[in-house]
Amino acid sequence: MRSPRLTPSAGWRRMGPPMDNSLAGKSALVTGGSRGIGKAIAKALFHAGARVIICGRDPKSLIAAAKEIGEIICIPADVRKDVKKLFRFIDRLDILVNNAGGMEHYKDFEGTDLAAWKSTFELNLFSAVEVTRAALPLLLKSRGCIVNIASDVGRRPFHMGPDYCAAKAALISLTRYLAAECAPVRVNAIAPGPVVTGPWRPEEVRRAASRTLSKRTGTPEEVASAVLFAVKCGYLNGAVCGVDGGAVRTP
Amino acid sequence: MKNSDAGFRGKVVLVTGGSRGIGAAIARAFAAAGAKVAINYRRSRAEASAVAASIGGAAIKGDVGRHAEKFVSEVVRRFGRLDVLVNNAGHSERAIWTDDLQAITRDMWDRVMETDLRGSFECSRAAAKVMKKGKIINVTSIPALTGEREGIVYSIAKAGVLGMTKSLAMLLAPRIQVNCMALGSIETGWVPWLSPAMKRSYQGAIPVGRFGQPEEVAELALFLAGNDWVTGQTYVIDGGESRV
Numbered sequence: 001m002r003s004p005r006l007t008p009s010a011g012w013r014r015m016g017p018p019m020d021n022s023l024a025g026k027s028a029l030v031t032g033g034s035r036g037i038g039k040a041i042a043k044a045l046f047h048a049g050a051r052v053i054i055c056g057r058d059p060k061s062l063i064a065a066a067k068e069i070g071e072i073i074c075i076p077a078d079v080r081k082d083v084k085k086l087f088r089f090i091d092r093l094d095i096l097v098n099n100a101g102g103m104e105h106y107k108d109f110e111g112t113d114l115a116a117w118k119s120t121f122e123l124n125l126f127s128a129v130e131v132t133r134a135a136l137p138l139l140l141k142s143r144g145c146i147v148n149i150a151s152d153v154g155r156r157p158f159h160m161g162p163d164y165c166a167a168k169a170a171l172i173s174l175t176r177y178l179a180a181e182c183a184p185v186r187v188n189a190i191a192p193g194p195v196v197t198g199p200w201r202p203e204e205v206r207r208a209a210s211r212t213l214s215k216r217t218g219t220p221e222e223v224a225s226a227v228l229f230a231v232k233c234g235y236l237n238g239a240v241c242g243v244d245g246g247a248v249r250t251p
Numbered sequence: 252m253k254n255s256d257a258g259f260r261g262k263v264v265l266v267t268g269g270s271r272g273i274g275a276a277i278a279r280a281f282a283a284a285g286a287k288v289a290i291n292y293r294r295s296r297a298e299a300s301a302v303a304a305s306i307g308g309a310a311i312k313g314d315v316g317r318h319a320e321k322f323v324s325e326v327v328r329r330f331g332r333l334d335v336l337v338n339n340a341g342h343s344e345r346a347i348w349t350d351d352l353q354a355i356t357r358d359m360w361d362r363v364m365e366t367d368l369r370g371s372f373e374c375s376r377a378a379a380k381v382m383k384k385g386k387i388i389n390v391t392s393i394p395a396l397t398g399e400r401e402g403i404v405y406s407i408a409k410a411g412v413l414g415m416t417k418s419l420a421m422l423l424a425p426r427i428q429v430n431c432m433a434l435g436s437i438e439t440g441w442v443p444w445l446s447p448a449m450k451r452s453y454q455g456a457i458p459v460g461r462f463g464q465p466e467e468v469a470e471l472a473l474f475l476a477g478n479d480w481v482t483g484q485t486y487v488i489d490g491g492e493s494r495v
Contacts, residue, residue: 179491183458186491193480213424213482222480229474235435235463236471237491246420246428246483 022232024049026144027093031079031131032100034061036197037149040220041097043069044228050095055079055086079127087134094144095231096135098128098171101149103164117163124167129174136182145186147230148175149223152193152244172240179238186237188230192223193244213246258477260285263330265323267291267315267374268340270299272439273390276465277337277472282306284473289326291315291340315340315370323377335476336378337388338371338412345444350401360404367408372415379423386476387423389416389431391485396433396495413485420483428482430475435489438462458491 028045032038033054042065046052052072056062062074077086079100101124105116128148139146153161154168168191175189194208195218209216226243230236264281268274269290279302282288288308292299299310309329313322315338326333342363349355375387394402395409416431423429436453442462445453454461471488475481487493 176494179494180458183491184460186459213420214480215425216480218480222478225478226474226481229470233467233470233474233488235459235467235490236486236488237459238489238494239487241481241486242484243478243481244484245480246424248421248483 020047021049023095026050026095027053027090027142028095028097028231029053029055029090029093029131029135030097030099031055031127032102033097034058034065034074037192037195037220037223038097038099039065039069040224041099041149041227042072044221044224045095045097045231046070046072048228048232053090056100079131080122083127083130083134086131090135090138092142093135093138094142096132096139096144096146097149097227098131098146099149100127100131101167103161106160108160109162112161112163120161120163121167121170124164125170125174128171132178136185139185140182143184145188145231146175146178146182147227148172148187148189149227150175150189150191150240152191152242152247155191155240155242156247175240176238183237186234188236188238189240190223190226190230191240191242191244193218193242193247195220195223209245211247212244213248216245218243218245258284258473259335262286262334263289263326263332264335264337264476265289265291265326265333265374265378266337266339267370268293269337270295270302270310273434273437273465273468274337274339275302277339277469278302278308279306280466280469280473281335281476282308286335287330289330291322293340315374316365317373319370319373319377320380323374323381327381332383333378333381334385335388336374336382336385337390337472338374339390340366340370341390342366343440347404348401352403355404363404363408364411367405368411368415371412375415375419375429379419379427382427385427387419387427387429388472388475389429391416391431391433393433393435393487393489393493393495396485396487397493416485417483424482428475428479430481430483431485432468432471432475433485433487433489434463434468435487435492436462437468438464456492457489461490463488463490 028050030042033042034056042054055075055077059076150171151168153165154172157165178187264286266278269278270292278288303310311322391409391412394406399406420429
């Protein structure tokens with residue numbers, strides 16, 4: 001695997017230079033950073049002056065993200081199996097954002113067999129475990145921090161995807177556990193509510209919006225601003241920061 | 252992403268109990284971010300006036316439990332609007348910190364509930380009347396989530412703030428976002444009460460190895476005041492001490 005270091009100057013012209021330099025000199029890795037919430041996080045960290053590395057499964061969307069954001073480093077890698085390879089390209093790290101994950105199906109408990117549970121836990125929990133394991137020596141050296149992207153359904157379960165709800169709950173528990181063991185590395189979680197990142201049907205968006213107090217879905221930027229806060233605030237540790245428009249009801 | 256230096260230009264912020272400690276740090280941070288800041292105080296006129304003068308804000312006297320409506324409308328009269336309310340005022344009395352259940356008097360109970368619970372409720376209600384869109388930020392503390400052997404009345408009042416936050420978030424949505432900061436051990440007036448050995452033992456229980464600074468709480472307040480999609484939440488800021 002080569003390290004495709006991309007320097008698309010067009011991105012800079014469009015977005016302008018970094019807006020503040022509070023993270024200047026810091027290196028950040030965002031897993032699943034080429035699309036959706038991950039891309040917004042990468043952009044926010046970049047605009048705060050960090051050196052940003054994103055990884056993802058699809059080289060095309062990695063390149064598209066880099067074109068949009070600016071001078072960032074893209075590494076094609078599947079966090080379920082390429083963690084060793086991924087960390088061959090990383091020699092220092094201050095900020096790890098375990099963002100890669102997703103809901104692979106919309107089935108209830110009866111419809112979810114063990115294979116589905118294993119697949120969901122691999123994508124949403126074990127990948128974060130392995131990336132964290134590989135990153136920890138670097139983070140201990142830099143006294144850095146970890147931000148895990150969980151979900152509001154990890155705190156209050158959705159009416160489907162029991163495996164996904166449980167995996168996100170496990171990620172939240174892992175966050176709190178690591179907050180003590182990994183000191184001085186700070187470990188926090190962000191729990192986003194419904195954020196439209198893919199090709200959602202209008203009625204899906206409406207239904208998701210209706211289960212929040214805000215009566216709207218969130219934007220990737222609103223989640224990214226919470227990640228930036230968690231990175232910068234030196235006394236935030238072991239916290240689970242809900243960013244969900246007040247997701248109070250499940251249909 | 253907002254530029255932190257001007258993110259609150261044109262906004263008006265009211266911080267109750269803003270004459271010292273965490274309240275003063277929050278007031279200063281909002282002022283530095285461009286906001287007009289009013290500081291409410293009950294007794295500490297000199298301190299409140301000094302903080303207000305240093306940030307070009309106003310110091311407004313009033314008891315949060317009794318005069319909320321009066322001083323909230325005073326803020327609107329002086330600055331024309333209200334965008335953010337920080338319910339920071341809390342009752343500080345060393346005697347309530349006791350493990351002697353029988354030593355807690357009715358008056359002690361009333362004093363804590365009056366400020367920490369009724370005060371936040373009345374200020375929120377008064378603010379909801381005058382805010383068009385805005386944010387209410389409550390302050391609670393780890394004992395509300397974990398219990399506290401030597402602070403039962405305090406933990407009861409602060410647990411009430413958790414429920415109030417969620418219910419207010421529902422009542423005032425989508426116009427006003429209501430959130431809560433659950434503070435761990437922040438270095439303010441209580442720290443000198445500790446012996447050096449106690450201080451070491453307290454800090455030893457905190458993964459980041461130190462007490463938090465009022466300015467770090469202010470960072471959280473600014474984040475909550477600046478994000479429109481965070482509501483009904485309690486954010487714990489304790490250096491990893493409680494992990495709840």
